[in-house]
Amino acid sequence: MRGFAGFMTLLLFFVLNPVIGVAKDTAARNQEQPVIRAVLFRADWCSNCHILEPILEKAMAQTTDVPVELVTLDFTNAAKWDQSIEVALDHDVVGIYNAYAGITGLVVLTSVDTGERIDCFNRTFTASTMVHAMKQAVAAVQSLPQGHRDQNSAFCPPGRAPLN
Numbered sequence: 075m076r077g078f079a080g081f082m083t084l085l086l087f088f089v090l091n092p093v094i095g096v097a098k099d100t101a102a103r104n105q106e107q108p109v110i111r112a113v114l115f116r117a118d119w120c121s122n123c124h125i126l127e128p129i130l131e132k133a134m135a136q137t138t139d140v141p142v143e144l145v146t147l148d149f150t151n152a153a154k155w156d157q158s159i160e161v162a163l164d165h166d167v168v169g170i171y172n173a174y175a176g177i178t179g180l181v182v183l184t185s186v187d188t189g190e191r192i193d194c195f196n197r198t199f200t201a202s203t204m205v206h207a208m209k210q211a212v213a214a215v216q217s218l219p220q221g222h223r224d225q226n227s228a229f230c231p232p233g234r235a236p237l238n
Contacts, residue, residue, distance in 0.1 A: 106141065107141065107186070108141045108142055108143035108186050109141040109142070109185070109186055109187075109212045109215050109216065110141070110142050110143075110183050110184060110185060110186060110192065110208065110211045110212055110215060111142070111143045111144075111145050111165060111167060111183070111184045111185075111186055112130075112134075112142055112143070112144050112145070112181050112182075112183055112208065113145045113147060113165075113167050113170050113171075113181065113182045113183075113184060114126075114127075114130065114144065114145065114146045114147065114180075114181050115147050115149065115174055115175075115177050115178050115179070115180045115181070115182070116146060116147070116148055116149070116150075116178055116179070117148060117149045117150045117154075117178045118148075118150040119150065120178035120179050121179075122178065122179030122196065122197045123178055123179050125179075125197040126179055126181070126196060126197040129197065129199065129200065129201050129204065130144075130181060130201075130204060132201035133201040133202075133204035133205050133208070136201060136202075136205050137205055137208055140205065140208050140209055140212060141212060142208050142211075142212070143165070143186070145161060145162075145165045145167055146161070147161060147162060147167075147171060147175075149175070149176055149178055155175075158171070158175075159171070166186075166189055167184060167189060168189075169189050169190075170182050170184055170189065170191060172233075172234070173191075173233025173234055174231070174233055174234070175234070176234075177231065179196055179197060180194060180195075180196055180231070181194065181195050181196070181204075182194050182230070183195075183207065183208065183211040185211075185214075185215045185220075185223055186215075187215065187220070188220050188221075188223075190220070190221065190223055190224065191224055191230060191233075192211040192214055192215070192223050192224060192225055193207050193210065193211050193224075193225045193227045193229070193230065194227050194229040194230035194231075195207050195227075195229055196229055198229075199229075210225070211223075211225075
């Protein structure tokens, strides 16, 4: 009987220990939840994208201290367009998708909590100005009320659908 109790204790330890580890890991990730999303509208055939994407990659590498999530919507072909619909649904950027679907070479910064557009940038930005725009977007989300965060950037083209 004592052997069985010891076995059960070990079994419970090894079964519950990963659960405790997952809970700790989830708690750590929750502290690092993104505040903004950088939604990249791209396509393989987009010449502006070939300039924008390497710069954006450098900028994202410099944002380890910025709570930003990169979401890529690819409009290269019909299959990727369909996948982008799913990505937009999964990341709660449907309003931004509806406004800009098919436009490429553009990054739209949105708030995670409301999905509202905050700012945009394109291939004319350097990596450091992209990082600055992301930090400004985070500051806007953290300090401005919902519905008043749009920076009215000249780099944001008018959307095809209303932005809420």
